[in-house]
Amino acid sequence: MLEKLAEIEQVGLATLAEIADEAALNQWKVTHLGRSSAIMDLFKNMGEVSKEERGAVGREANQVKQALEAALTQKMAALREVALRRSLSQERLDVTLPGRAIPRGRLHPVTQTLREIYRVFADMGFQVYRSREVETDEFNFQLLNFPPHHPAREMQDSFYIQSQEERGDNPILLRTHTSPGQIRAMREYSAENPENPPPVRIILPGMCYRYEQVSARYESQFTQVEGLAVGRNITFSNLKGTLSDFARRMFGQNVRARFRASHFPFTEPSAEMDIECFLCGGEGCAVCKSTGWLEILGCGMVHPTVLKNGGYDPERYTGFAFGMGPERITMLRRKIEDIRYFWANDLRFLEQF
């Protein structure tokens, strides 16, 4: 009996060793561990074994069965391992194939730049104030200290709107800058408490229009972002600090800004802010026209007349204001040479942002 058992084990293990696929393995399991396998037969016929031998044979038979089962488990694992290896080695993608095209949405580049500007100024407490695009001469010019026929108007040729009534010196026009919003905002806020109007810290984005022949450099419509800070304790030194902070956030922490005296009717003193060219590091290049500097914005302390027209007493309040062009900023940063790209909305342009 014991010899038979040894043979069962030997045959079983030997045939198992030769098996190379799962089907054969299942077959082997039926043959060698199934109901009518030799080992199971042996268990079934245990009654025929003599009483003396039964104990030893039973133990031995169990050991054989366990050995076969263990070998089966091991074999199965080995076969799976082989199968896995094979499938891993066979299932190879061309990873250089392009991914499936997902249509992606994008914001217009000007919206993107505007949002960056909003974010930087929001961090400094400036909120967005928007006002109308169709304005009167009074709001667009006169209240901002551009009297009729003032020479500074020459730089801001306007589109005028036909009106029913004769309006004299106060025609309706398309705003040439977002500055009329300064007056509207100050009047709105000062009306809340005319004796002690609250401080103002706003930026004024929006579309503006100038009578310009459209070319690579000029558009007849353009966006502008102005800023206005008014309070009892606002200085030119604050203006420099605030705008230099803005320049560093927008153009890089190492960017140097400089302020040049300039003239705008609605600020006094007035300045232009240049930043050191971030493309050439100030060494001189085509974008900065070899000057090393880029003109970024105009600014100044709010003219007393403008404060007064807004309901803020210039003896008690001071303020600063500034204005910049998001298209120009985008053009400088992205080396865009034609301003007409912005409103032409060619997808080949827009899809690059």
Next chain:
Amino acid sequence: MKVLLSWIEEYVDIDMSIEDLAHRLTLAGLEVEEIRYVGLPLPEGKIEGRSGGHARRETKISGFAWAPEQIVVGAVLEVTPHPDADKLVLCKLDDGEQIHTVLTGAPNLFEYKGKGPLDTPLKVSYAREGATIINAYEPGYQPTILKRKKIRGVESYSMACSERELGISDEHEGIILLDEDAPVGAPLADYLGDAVFDIAITPNTARDANVIGVAREIAALTGARLRYPDLKIPMEGPPLEGRIKIKITDPHLNPRFVFGLIENVKIQPSPYKVQLRLKLAGMRPINSLVDATNYAMLELGEPLHAFDYDVLVGRVDNPSHLPTIITRAAKQDEKLTTLDGIERTLDDFTVLVCDQSGPLALAGVMGGLESEITDKTTHVLLEGAAWNIINTRRTVIAQNLPSEAAYRFSRGVHPAMAPQGVLRGLQLMREWAGGAIAKGLVDEYPLPPKDPTIEISSADVRRWLGIELSPDEIVRILEPLEFECKIVIGDKEQGTNSQSPITSHQPRITIATPPHRLDIGEGVIGKADLMEEIARVYGYDRIPETRMADDLPPQRGNHELEIEEALRDQLVGLGLQEVITHRLTSPEREERILPPGTPLADAPYFTLTNPITPERSVLRRSLLASMLETVERNARIRGRIALFEINPIYLASEGSEMPQEAPRLAIALTGPRAPADWGGADVTPMDFFDLKGIIEATLRGLHLKDIRYEAGEHPSFHPGKCACVLVDNHPIGVMGELHPQVKENYELPETPLLAADFDVSVIINTVPELFDVSPIPGPPPILEDIALIVDEAVPAAEVEALIRQTGGLTVTEVRLFDIYRGEQIGAGKKSLAYSLTYQHPEHTLTDKDAAGLRDKIVKRLERELGAQLRG
């Protein structure tokens, strides 16, 4: 405005490089746009201690340098004929070192040909052998090196140069004949070299549009002293008083009028140096009299006008009457022929200088032809005046007549400059044209300007600029600009209204505006004006950068913008590209969104009075029109287009001349659902429901409630494929497939074009501030699919609404997953297959519960819609 370095240096000493000077002026508000070097060496690329800063050049430069060793003053001693050429002469020329024979074809030497040795040698600009000059025969400014060669048998190696050859001007008709005092052998660059600053004059720096003005700025910026021209001039002639009368009819138009007279002048060309200065400053030399008026104007900023005195005397009918100058506004359509020979029809805002017989000149703009000085003039009456800025400006624009005089008068010239200008002009005429100056000036000055006096203190400087300056420092800054400053320490009463921290013990400075500037206001405006002067002379770059310490204003936010931006984010997230289009269009362009023959709504457009082009003559009324044009433009380059824009349209608003600027949202989709790729993307053309999916997702993303879609009607859309979208029963927009006839109006691809047009202000007003989130239900759901056969005409929304109504809270999801039409269910019918989710928030439902509810739902649908459950 162009000013010359050499001219400025007559009035102030400069001890820095030309480029550094330009830098200082630029930072102080006199922006130097270009420096043109005339003969002087151009700087090598080194600036502000930067080593090897090769390309950087803060100011644009141009020009041509004359090598000092090679281009010198020469003296032509004799001019002899060329042995073999009529058009050439030979010059015996002394260059300070030796005598040369120089060949030239200059016509202005021919008159000296064969006259023997000249009594007065002719001083010329002489280029030695090997010198670099400009090639006069090549276009542009090409340098060339003088080489030895034989011309018609005569050896030539050097040259007497024309202005063209030295890069001064395009003049090549003859060589330069220098003034007699030119030192022979001296480098020409030392004698004649110059630099021309082209300065941008802003409206508030009009006072600096002249040599003295720039010199004064330099004096203030560098601490150098300003010298004034000495205007004590000999007046040897008989008194002017009693020989001319001035009558000013409106002092606001003409605050001052001054006359001086010089008699027995001899008109001749001005000295070469004068002519050169005028040329480099952008004016044309004419003769010594006209040049004197222009020179004085460029120097002091006071435009002068010269009359032929004899002409004025001749115009007086009655010899016993004095010539009388009258200044007045023109009558509408009055005529005057100006000295350019053009007869001009005038407006009533134009100011005229007249005499008893009629108009003589457009005041401050241009003289008249008749009284102009000519070659025969011997007595010159010289006018210096002050004119109203606005009237001058309007005249310049109306007559399209920009002149140097008008440039200055339309920016403001202080009346105090009038006599100074006249004296300087007379002085120069006497120097260049001889004659005797009549004693005294005739001066009418009815309206002197205010010349405000302002009081400021260190506290004002602190309040405005954020820097500490002592009264002495303030005075030191302002005095070089000729403000008259006085420090006052006393107990003047404080204004009751003022809360500025001035106490009576603090010293104050009273500052009087100098009589050459009109840009300083009164009171607090004057203070601000002075702050600018202090800041720019002190140096903007020296003012520290600080952060605001003021109170932070109330944080109001901007609700409308926030919603608009959220809307943008939703649409971008759904794969749409944002565009921003032109807001000016034309009615014809907007008509394209309607089928042919459909008239535009009878609402007014806001129309420009001065459009640049008819295509952009009105403010748009339809964002959809802008959108379709954008789609059309891109259809040539892209098959799949998915765009949106959120921006205003301009609609008439009742009771106002101003439009209502109404924000709209437009969407357009066309082309395949997904971009075609190698992996079998779904390239079915997008249809109504692709657009609807985007709109549903967007509105859900904003948490809008009670959204309904109804079959809609709109002329731009296909009548059967158009929906009106309502939120809380307010229509917010329309969407659908473009009407085929509208699509024909554009060049668009074959695929359907889906578009939407929404009123964003309604969306802004309906977006809820808060929205609730339901708990995730614990008990498991039961899912069941049912298919219902209904008539084709029954809207799916009604079926769904009934299911939800009947199911109540227990039916948590109703999803339409299939629509079937076919023989099996009969014509005119459709089968709608829904997947229902039954779920109770608290307890577990049994299959029986679900079946009961399902039966209830089906019964109701049978009863109300004639639906049949499909087996």
